[in-house]
Amino acid sequence: LIKEYLPGVSILFPYRLLKTEDPLPHSWDVTSDTIAAWVAKQTSALFIKATDVDGIFGEEKVIKNILASDFSEHFDSCIDPALPEFLQKNKMECIIINGKFPERVIQAVYGRPVHCTTVKGNI
Structure with missing residues (x-):
């Protein structure tokens, strides 16, 4: 399911694994964020969501840390609606970082x- 093409480059094809395991709710609330979190859990990997914003904002500045339980249905953020519950259930964390700055991703790693x-x- 993970194929290596060049040294250090891996590509994950999750469809077959997700279809076989069927670990997530079938809902439009579950998108690539929650799927990526599930893959990170299965592989014991650090879960970093690289996006086009610096993180989650509160009062016009980036919130450094937030509990998944503090999210509500009305909270506007850059993550899919199912991710906070998944993080709580699986005692995981997600680092949301601006992928336009690769050095930030490297620092987080x-x-x-x-x-x-x-x-x-729930960590």
Whole structure:
């Protein structure tokens, strides 16, 4: 399900695995965010969502840390509606980072301080 084409480059084809395992609700609330979280859980990987914003905003500034339980249906954010519940249920965290700055992603991978939001689910 993960095929390596060039040294260090892997491509995941999750369709067959998701169809076989059927781990997530069948809903438009579940999109690539929750699917990526599920893959991270299955592989024990750090879950970083690289997007086009610096993180989740509150009062016009990036929130550094937020609990997944603090999300509500009316909370406007860059993550899919099913992700907070998934993070809580699986005791995971998600680092939301601006992918337009690759150095930030690298810093996050190495556990260094970086401009982002960390969403914590019952950790």
